[in-house]
Amino acid sequence: MKKLALALSLALSSTLVLAAPPAPKAAGIESKDYQWAKMEGELKEALAKKGDVKRGQDTYEICGACHLPTGAGRSDGTFPQLAGQHTTVLIKQMADIRMGLRDNPTMYPFAKEMTDPQDLADTSAYIQSLCIPIDHGKYEGADAAKQIAAGKDLYEKQCKECHGANGEGNKEKFYPVIAGQHYKYLLRQMTEIRDGHRRNANPDMVKVIKPYTNDQLVAISAFQASLSMPGSMCKPKAGAAKKK
Ligand code: HEC
Numbered sequence: 089m090k091k092l093a094l095a096l097s098l099a100l101s102s103t104l105v106l107a108a109p110p111a112p113k114a115a116g117i118e119s120k121d122y123q124w125a126k127m128e129g130e131l132k133e134a135l136a137k138k139g140d141v142k143r144g145q146d147t148y149e150i151c152g153a154c155h156l157p158t159g160a161g162r163s164d165g166t167f168p169q170l171a172g173q174h175t176t177v178l179i180k181q182m183a184d185i186r187m188g189l190r191d192n193p194t195m196y197p198f199a200k201e202m203t204d205p206q207d208l209a210d211t212s213a214y215i216q217s218l219c220i221p222i223d224h225g226k227y228e229g230a231d232a233a234k235q236i237a238a239g240k241d242l243y244e245k246q247c248k249e250c251h252g253a254n255g256e257g258n259k260e261k262f263y264p265v266i267a268g269q270h271y272k273y274l275l276r277q278m279t280e281i282r283d284g285h286r287r288n289a290n291p292d293m294v295k296v297i298k299p300y301t302n303d304q305l306v307a308i309s310a311f312q313a314s315l316s317m318p319g320s321m322c323k324p325k326a327g328a329a330k331k332k
């Protein structure tokens with residue numbers, strides 16, 4: 089019934105010809121009433137379900153088209169690394185994208201299909217169970233050592249408290265895992281968070297990152313992309329280990 093109403097409203101709109109309904113747009117952090125990680129709707133419902141890793145392997149299949157079957161995403165940063173991410177973070181991001189708190193026009197048509205809270209819980213349980221690939225995109229400049237050292241200083245002063253010494257985040261608090269994430273993706277997200285474009289951002293983090301210069305964001309992304317989380321990383325491939 090809903091689909092029919094939608095098709096009708098599209099047919100009747102004379103100014104716009106759209107193949108699919110556009111993603112919604114919620115004000116989020118731009119609004120003075122914004123409450124980060126508000127426990128209601130899909131977030132609350134999906135978090136209350138027990139995720140089934142085996143079922144999640146099936147529901148994840150469509151996601152793997154972009155994020156890859158391993159969850160590794162792409163080192164050019166277009167598609168983020170997802171493997172090993174906390175279920176809480178995954179569910180929150182999906183719910184935010186679905187309700188228009190975080191823009192993601194590429195993924196929205198797929199995210200909007202995952203309406204069942206059980207599917208969300210299962211998919212997230214499966215993703216969290218995957219090991220974090222170690223061949224992700226890193227900072228590749230000749231000055232990498234200098235950038236990483238400068239980034240480490242900043243990170244330890246202002247970010248470690250939430251994202252952890254090894255980039256492990258905090259599952260209970262919805263703080264994302266950063267270890268194993270692609271450098272270019274990190275840089276893009278931090279720029280968007282600083283500039284107010286990621287509207288589901290955490291206000292306390294925004295306060296910290298607001299005064300950062302582009303150069304500082306490069307350094308801190310270089311450092312974050314160098315982190316690894318003990319016990320959660322994939323084993324090096326047999327061939328790669330021998331080469332060393
Ligand atoms: C057509 C490609 C595509 C498909 C299919 C897709 N995604 Fe994504 N996804 C993206 C892109 C692009 C981003 C990053 C957007 C940005 O830069 O903010 C993303 C971001 C995410 C994030 C946020 C990651 C983070 O670190 O904050 C999650 C979680 C996610 N996707 C989960 C999924 C799940 C679950 C599915 C399957 C239902 C899925 N995606 C299907 C393209 C896709």
Ligand code: HEC
Nearest residue numbers: 246247250262263264274277278288289290292293297308
């Ligand atoms: C008060 C806790 C807190 C502090 C301090 C903090 N962050 Fe965050 N950060 C978060 C939360 C929560 C998110 C996820 C926001 C959301 O819900 O979408 C996040 C998201 C991110 C992301 C995006 C991750 C992704 O997968 O999309 C990056 C990168 C990041 N933070 C880096 C930093 C850096 C660098 C600093 C220090 C300058 C920092 N954070 C300080 C809590 C914090």
